[in-house]
Amino acid sequence: MAQDQNRFTIPANQIREEFLSNEEKTNLSVYASKGRKMAMKVKIIEPLLGEGTVELRRWDLKKDSGRSSSSYVLNKTWGEIRENNKLKIGDVMQLWPVRVDEELLFVLVKLD
Known part of the structure; x- marks a missing residue:
């Protein structure tokens, strides 16, 4: 949650079920430039029900x-x-992947 760390990290060992298609996994494994891998834009529904897009x-x-x-x-x-x-x-968070017409989106839930 530190302001200088603009990311939400999802350790692979904490993922309970695979949420990416084979094509998405392959795309995210390709290097784009400067040692950074490709990104995928995904819509997200936030805890207070706002909508946005993340990479x-x-x-x-x-x-x-x-x-x-x-x-x-x-x-x-x-x-x-x-x-x-x-x-x-x-804060304890859950991230739920959902598919709508084959498009991946995330629902971010804040647990009490």
């Missing part, structure tokens, strides 16, 4: 042990979403 990216991080871990991140407009919905450190 979904895949991050693969190498560890000192030689292993790597993967995460998906939502960024670009995450700071606005955080502010508009008064999200703070310690």
Whole structure:
């Protein structure tokens, strides 16, 4: 939730069910430029029911042990979403993927 970290991180090991199509997974694995992977624009319904768009990216991080871990991140407009919905450190969030006419969208839920 830090203001200088404009992202919502989704560790791959916390994903319960696959939410991306094979084509989407492949696209997010391709490098666009400067070592950054391609992004995918996804609509999001916010906790206070506002609607917006985020960029979904895949991050693969190498560890000192030689292993790597993967995460998906939502960024670009995450700071606005955080502010508009008064999200703070310690909030427990759920992110639900939904398909409408094959288009992926997210529903972000703040748990009490």
